[in-house]
Amino acid sequence: RVLRELKRMTKEHESLGHLVKLLQTVPGIGFVTAVLLVTELVDMDRFKRLEDLASFVGLAPSVHQSDERSYSRGLTKRQHKELRSRLIESAWVAVRKDPVLTMKFGKLSQRMNKKKAIIRIAKKLLSRIRSVWQTQKPYVYGVIE
Known part of the structure; x- marks a missing residue:
């Protein structure tokens, strides 16, 4: 019921819905996490x-x-x-989806505990969320050459 209400609210408020959809382009960020980010951070x-x-x-x-x-x-x-906690969970998903984050996580895991490495990835993911929010452009996956 709550999820349906949140979806209805994002459809009613165009700017809110647009920002939520933009944030969902970031790997690991789903609807609930995007709504949580928008409602808690309010203004980047x-x-x-x-x-x-x-x-x-x-x-x-x-x-x-x-x-x-x-x-x-x-x-x-x-x-x-x-x-x-949501960002750390999102970082675990992002590590599987984004090749650049996968490579970074692999390098970090060689020199430190995986739990510490995922914290660093979560901060990198937060940076990417901030960038998407400020530029109002969808996330673009990195390419490894």
Whole structure:
């Protein structure tokens, strides 16, 4: 019932429906994830840099600094729980569909744990989502030569 209502709302509001369809061109992003992105992020212009967006979602590293030393402690605890988990799930799908992301994941997996590698892919996917949103153009799959 809720899914039917969401589909009806996206049809009624043309700009919302257009953006949802654009985001669905990104590999791994389905209807529900696209609607979640649009409703939670609202306006992409409020994030000046990718790092600001990644921090909001929860894909930024937790850093502890003292004097001149800096320690990285994995992902930050501050997060948008639903968005972060959806993006990580989407990254697993995108790795199977997009050849460039598949290659990047393979290289990252050689030097680190696969769970850490998929976090990096999720951040790369977030960058691509941001690009599609800002340019208002459909996602184009990368080609490996």
